[in-house]
Amino acid sequence: MLLGQDVNRAFLEKVATAAEGKSYFLNDSTGLEQILLRDVEEHTGVTAIEKSIQPxxxxxxxxxxxxxxxxxxxxxxxxxxxxxxxxxxxxxxxxxxxxxxxxxxxxxxxxxxxxxxxxxxxxxxxxxxxxxxxxxxxxxxxLPHAPQSETAADFDRASSELVVDYHLSRNVPEPSAIPDIFAFGPNGFQAPLKVNKVAAGHYRGRLAIGQNQGLFRVRPLADSPAFPEVGFYRQEDEMLEYGNNEPLLRQISTATGGHFNPAPKAVFDPAGRSIRSTMELWPGLLALAILMNLAELVLRKWKGLLEALHLRPHPVQA
Known part of the structure; x- marks a missing residue:
C-alpha cells in the first residue's frame, strides 16, 4: 500500500504478485480505513448475514x-x-x-x-x-440448578488418603462406564482418582495424597451429572488439634526458670525477690534549691520592698 503520487507502482505490484496479495494506491489517507475493512471482509468473510433464515x-x-x-x-x-x-x-x-x-x-x-x-x-x-x-x-x-448427585470429600488420617463418595439421586441413571476423574492439589499435585462402585447409586474413590496440605479439586475429564466436581481443603495438623501440649509447656517452664500450672496466688508472689531500679534525683533537688533561694531573697529584701512601694507606716506626732 502506497500513499501519494511519487511512488514506485511497478515495484509494489511486483511485491504483491510475488506474495499473492493485492496492491493499493492512495492519494488521500482518508480512504485507508475503507480499504482495510474491505480487504479483511474479503479474506475472513462478513460476519453479519442479513437474509431470511428458518431455524x-x-x-x-x-x-x-x-x-x-x-x-x-x-x-x-x-x-x-x-x-x-x-x-x-x-x-x-x-x-x-x-x-x-x-x-x-x-x-x-x-x-x-x-x-x-x-x-x-x-x-x-x-x-x-x-x-x-x-x-x-x-x-x-x-440459573443455578440443584446438584443431581450428592458428593462428599474427606481425608482418612490413618491411610493419608483422600476419600470421595458419590451418591446418585433417583433421577440420575447409573452410568454405563465411570469417566476419567482427576484430583488437582497444591504445589502442582495431579493424579487420577480410581472410583469403584460400592452399592447401587454409591461410588467411592480413594487417592493417597501424602503430606500435601491445602485445596484439592476433584473433577471428571468431561462434565458428568453423576460425578460432579467437588473440593476439599486439608488444614494443617495444628489447626485440627485442640487443648494444650503439657510436655512442651513443662519443658518451656523448666528452661526459663518458671513454674508449670502454679496456684493463682503464686502468680503474683515475688517470693522475696527484688529488682534493682534507679531514679534520677537531680531534677527535684535543683527545683527545691531554686525555690529556697527565692524564698531567702524575699525575706532579706522585704523591708526594702515595702519602702519602695510606700507601704511603710508613718509615726503619729503628738
Missing amino acids: KVVKQAGILDGVGIESAPPLRGYVRFQARPTSDTILEADRTDPLLVRWQYGLGRSAVFTSDAKNRWAMNWVTWPGFDRLWANILRDL
Whole structure:
C-alpha cells in the first residue's frame, strides 16, 4: 500500500504478485480505513448475514419445551461464529452456522443466541407466541440448578488418603462406564482418582495424597451429572488439634526458670525477690534549691520592698 503520487507502482505490484496479495494506491489517507475493512471482509468473510433464515432443531433440549419451534417464523439475519467443541448446538441457522448454543464450564453455564431479540432481525419473532416462552426457558436454564448427585470429600488420617463418595439421586441413571476423574492439589499435585462402585447409586474413590496440605479439586475429564466436581481443603495438623501440649509447656517452664500450672496466688508472689531500679534525683533537688533561694531573697529584701512601694507606716506626732 502506497500513499501519494511519487511512488514506485511497478515495484509494489511486483511485491504483491510475488506474495499473492493485492496492491493499493492512495492519494488521500482518508480512504485507508475503507480499504482495510474491505480487504479483511474479503479474506475472513462478513460476519453479519442479513437474509431470511428458518431455524433448524439440531438437539432437543429443555430450552425448547413448550416453545413450538417448528412453527417459528423466519429470522431476517444473524451473526456467524463457530461453536466451542464442548458446547451443545441446539438451533442451527443457514449453512450449518449455530443459532442457539449453550455450554457448561465448571459450575457455570452460558448461552449464545446469534440473532437479536428486537425488531430488526427478529421482527417476526416479537409477535410470535413462542417468543416469550423461549427466552423464559433460556433464562431459567442459566440459573443455578440443584446438584443431581450428592458428593462428599474427606481425608482418612490413618491411610493419608483422600476419600470421595458419590451418591446418585433417583433421577440420575447409573452410568454405563465411570469417566476419567482427576484430583488437582497444591504445589502442582495431579493424579487420577480410581472410583469403584460400592452399592447401587454409591461410588467411592480413594487417592493417597501424602503430606500435601491445602485445596484439592476433584473433577471428571468431561462434565458428568453423576460425578460432579467437588473440593476439599486439608488444614494443617495444628489447626485440627485442640487443648494444650503439657510436655512442651513443662519443658518451656523448666528452661526459663518458671513454674508449670502454679496456684493463682503464686502468680503474683515475688517470693522475696527484688529488682534493682534507679531514679534520677537531680531534677527535684535543683527545683527545691531554686525555690529556697527565692524564698531567702524575699525575706532579706522585704523591708526594702515595702519602702519602695510606700507601704511603710508613718509615726503619729503628738
